[in-house]
Structure formats: C-alpha cells, structure tokens
Amino acid sequence: MASTRNIKEFLQAGSRLYLPSVSIDCIIFGFHENHLKVFLVKMKHTNHWGLPGGFILKEEHLDDAANRILKQRTGIDDLFLQQFHVFGHPDRSDKKLHMETMRREGITIDDAHWILQRFITVGYYALVVYSHVRPIPDTLSEDCAWWELDEVPALIMDHNELLQKALQSVRSHLQHHPVGYNLLPARFTMPELQKLYETILGKKLDRRNFQRRMLGYQVLRRLKDTRRGVAHKAPYLYSFDLKKYRKALKEGLKGGW
C-alpha cells in the first residue's frame, strides 16, 4: 500500500488516502510448462489466503491503481491487466477479519472506520509466465505463492467466486482473441501453442482442427527453420505476426460478422 509502512499506519491513513467504497482485486494467472496457476497472498498473522488487492488513491485513475497494487503486492511490473467484472453484493465484505486486525494493532474499533464500510470491488485479470516472476510479499501479507487451480483453498470473502469468474472470462476471451504472446517463447511449434490453449481451457483439443483454425486466423507466421533435436519429423516453428496479433486483440479474430 502506497506510502504506508505497516498495517497500523495503513489502517489509520486509509480514509485520508483512498477513495471510499471501491476496491480492486487482481487475479494473476501464471503459465509455465503446461501448468496454469494463480497467484495468492497470505494475510499477515492469519491463516487466510486471498487475492492481491487494494484501494484507489483519491486522485488516481482506476486502471493505474490496479497496476500499482499489482506491483506493490507481487513485484510484477508492466503487465496487461484486463477489467472483467465488478462485484457488488452488499454483504461481500468480511468485517470480522478487519476487526481482528484492528484489535491486534491496537486500533479502537469504530463502526465508522473506513475499512469496516461496504466495498464494491473491480476485478482485473492477467496472464503471465510465472517463472519470470519473483514475487515478494508486502507489508500486508506474510507469504505469497503460485497455487495450482485445483488446489486453491477456501479464500477470504468472495475471492473464490472472483477467481472462478476470472477463469470464465479468460476462457471466453480466448475463444475470439489471440493468446500466447508473452506466454510462449518468440518461436514455438504448433503443438506448443496447442498445449497452451489446452492448459487454459482445461481440456484436450483435436490436433487437426486446432491447426486449421489457428492458421485460418492469420496471426501466425511460419518460419523457415524447424525445431531440431526432436525424435520424429522436425515440426515447423512459428512466431506471431505482431501487427495482426494486436489488431485481432482489439477487433477479435477473423471469422466475425
């Protein structure tokens, strides 16, 4: 959290620093060697895991706040964060959790305290190569880790719901937008690209259909080199045509109306 050194300072300065009622939560999916994981933080002095999140400075753009929070909570910089949903259930906050912290920090519990109010949260997700990231916990968290999706424990508040909705959004986005740049090496084979799709979607895909559709989207460039040192027929190498890739990111893949 921005200029605060510890939890007590953060809790005391919050009403002066942050916009009331709105928070941000980040769902960072990490891909590496055909595994998809999610980045979680462990709240200090508790056994609770949750999503990295935070608040918006009074003069700060919402999207800038998301990037700042991500950087502070994870050490991850310069990541493309995508807004995907706002969660606005009136009972979604967990006052008890915050009251425990206030008690521990010697702060008088007052119903009007800013952290005990209702917060609507804006969800952002991102996909990243997790081996490129060395996350360091910040002052609010005592631990952070990449979790396998099917091993994620019961998280604080509605964070399991946020995670599920983010996963749905990534999969839905994948249906009609390219994915892979920043997640794969600059040159990759078709089976490697297919593995990425299969990992994110959580299901096997047909090899021929995959190749036909992928090539049909015209965002790939087939290179002259083939992959050497493999047992069978050397597979072609591909790279993304970045201009077409970026256009498709914005406008959707070919095949639209």
Next chain:
Amino acid sequence: MASTRNIKEFLQAGSRLYLPSVSIDCIIFGFHENHLKVFLVKMKHTNHWGLPGGFILKEEHLDDAANRILKQRTGIDDLFLQQFHVFGHPDRSDKKLHMETMRREGITIDDAHWILQRFITVGYYALVVYSHVRPIPDTLSEDCAWWELDEVPALIMDHNELLQKALQSVRSHLQHHPVGYNLLPARFTMPELQKLYETILGKKLDRRNFQRRMLGYQVLRRLKDTRRGVAHKAPYLYSFDLKKYRKALKEGLKGGW
C-alpha cells in the same frame, strides 16, 4: 431516485442514502424497424443531455441498483442489463454542473458535499425494442428521448465515451453470442434477422455467408410455415430454439475451442 421527491431532497438526502464514490450509467439501445437508437435524458433546467444514471443505496446489490435506476429513469422494467466497463478517470466528474444545480436549489456549496466528490461509474448496457417502451422523465430530468446514434449531441461529462464503449461491447458480444430474442417477433425470416445484425453492426453483410453461419450455430428452428403475402418466393420462417439460445448466451456460440 428512490425515495426523493425533488432535486433538493435528493441532494440533501444523498449522503445518507447512497454509497459514496460509485455511480451507475445505463446505455439503452433501442431497435425498431431497422433503426438503432439510444435512450437519453435531458437534465432539468439545463440544455444538457446525458445517459440515465444514478447511485447505489447503501444496502443494495450493484446489479439491483442498475435495474432500479433504469426503471425510475425510463419506466423500463425487467430488462437484461449487462455490465460492460468501469470508468475511473479521476477528472471525469463535472463539478460545475452540480454546483449550478445546488445554487439553483438554494443549497450551500460546500466542497465536502457528497455530489461534488469523485465518482467512478459502472456502465451497463441493454438492447430493447423501443416501440414497446413509453419512457416518462423522472424528477431529475425534464425530457427523455430516443436519439439516432449519429445525431447524438455532446453529452455531459464522459457520456459520449461511455456510449462509444457500450456500442463496441454490444458489437463484440454479437460476434460470439446470439442476439435477437426480445428484439424480433417470435417468428421471423432470415432477411429480418440479417437486418438486425446489419443495423447493430452498422454495415452490410453477405446474404449467403450470413445464412450459412447462422444455421451452423444451431440456435434457430426452421418452421413449416412460410411468410405469405410477399411478392417473390415465400421465405421460410424461423424461431429461436430457446434452450440452445440460452446455452449459447452463456457459453458462446458453437465454433469455440
């Protein structure tokens, strides 16, 4: 606005009734006989048009607030509103506009007044048959009307940007989700469905490609009857297969990975 009778009451009661920092804006697209329009309201005592919007009651779900606001501002009930983006620029509010109103209503202008604070707004859109709707302006607006998209004037605050982003979102959604139920009569011809798509997308589509893709999605049922009383060959009538239509709304149209 909920229980407030007039602007003065609304401005005075707001800080007690509403969540600070967050507002809602609704972009209602109206379709009728191959025209796409947008619903706008004219602020009382001004020449300014804007989107129908409002605030969230302190104990109210965000999505319920959007539906309540829509009902109050437009008389439109039971509409499927879709969240599409949160607008969070720190300078997006127009204090001058609110200060004029306060002055007119004899309310002391105080920088700490709730309406003069920064608001992040959650955008919702919906598609509706506009001939089915008889909108009545509420206490905050003196007029409301359906505007042709290319005749929309300069709106208050960032509302032109909200409208553009909503239109992009509708068009993007249309690429991979079915549209038409609630907008077309129960039985319709392929050219009528194509006209709907063309109107929303703002461009002509190839007749054969359209028909082939539409049928490929398997959300249509071809009926035994044909349309009578037309000059040329009587065209087939179709209806939506609601079970498949709803599945595709949720999961995307066939042809995904």
